Amino acid sequence: MPERWLLTGGTGQVGLALRRSAPAGVEIIAPDRTQLDLTDPQDVGSWLHGVSAVVNCAAYTAVDQAECEPELAMLVNAKAPGILARAAAEAGIPLVHVSTDYVFPADGTGPWREHDRAKPGNAYGESKFAGEQAVRTSGARHAIVRTAWVVSADGTNFVKTMLRLGAEREVLRVVADQRGTPTHAGDLAAALVTIAQRFTGNPDQPSGTWHCTNAGETTWHGLATRIFARAEELGLKVPEVVEPIRTAHYPTRAIRPQDSRLDCSLIARDFGIALRPWEEAVSDIVGELASEGLAA
Template identity: 50%
Template sequence: MSDVKRILVTGGNGQLGTELKRYAWPEGWAVTAIDIDELDLRDTAAIAAMVAKGHDGQPWAAVISAGAYTAVDKAESDIVTAWAVNAMAPAAFAESCANAGIPIVQVSTDYVFDGARDGAWEVTDPVAPLGVYGASKLGGELAVRTSGARHAIVRTAWVVSAHGNNFIKTMLRVGATNPTLRVVDDQHGSPTSATDLAAALATITMRLVEDSAAPTGTYHFSNAGAV
């Protein structure tokens, strides 16, 4: 039997999933990163089966739930899908992790807040999502928090990387052909490197696996500074 601790990662083709695959995991650790072609996050029965099955006869060491419905504007008219992926899928993963006795790390977002604060959000700040995306991500948080699974919920913001879609890549693409860019300037946030976020999630996950007394709960992670 293998003594490798294998972590199941969802959203494997996204910005964060890509960086979790690229991360220099220590010897004895490995990830299996899946995306929609291997698991439809709307299928809660399939989620439960995948967690219960493990990998090559070995149980998963942990789950990093990074897959999400991230089309913020589209979510307003695609409510059922957004809630299925962002709330019910984490609920199914967390219940299955609780049953398997393994921890889950749930990736969440600053969209669970109302955006009215001048300065960094604190974990203790009251949540007040303004749209479907934020509300559905908050639903995922609540599902994980009440599942009985050992967990860490990690809220982040403005994730950027060389992979996938993000604001910086959009501006570079549009700026290459347009002499003038017109963008809203009433939003402030802390752009966060997917590489740095992946490293933080890896550290948290390995700690949860190896230390039964490791702290659990809700945390914030972003790069420093605001724009």
């Protein structure tokens, strides 16, 4: 009889990667939003029968749109994790919950450590931080895993947007004064699996918060430059100029942190998890997209 884990957000970037990374002996149950709508997850308890862990990869992730519909962001990112976590506590099973670098302030300096004070600068970050607090106070055994700048060959993300725009335009202007670290959804998913296995295998594993990104750091401009360098090697069309600009010249509805680098030493110490350099991870994604003919 395989162990069963409940996964929410199984159609998203991280959720899809996690379904592909299911370890031997684990069956992943991944209801989609028509089966388990997180704006009203009251019947979540019925999904927990025979389940030994919950991994919450679902979220309202439209960072700019959240400024216009903060209540919806709160429902999905804060209220639902609270309900999930209380149900997990009642069932006596652990919850692995994914959170974000955007809980940190717009103007502070990283790399941020887990105990640094959160002070979100936008509605999405507020809702994600409220979700963390709901999980922490639920009574469930939990791991809150904060990550950043998630990229993959699935869904919509910066790598895919750059490749699409790069195929259409000769000049791209990309923000060069926000620092952070891209994170391959597959690398993160493998880390979430390791953590879930530790919690299911060891009832004494303490709850906590851990940071998890690929290694290194860059800016959005640095990331774009790397994407196009790899794309060019693979014979894809790239722009002639990738111009670095300041955030002030690319206004968005939501304010983003100037520096959202996360210090990932705690997850290395506690779980032996150290993700590879972001450059390698991003090169793999560009290669994957090119081989699937999806890059253009």
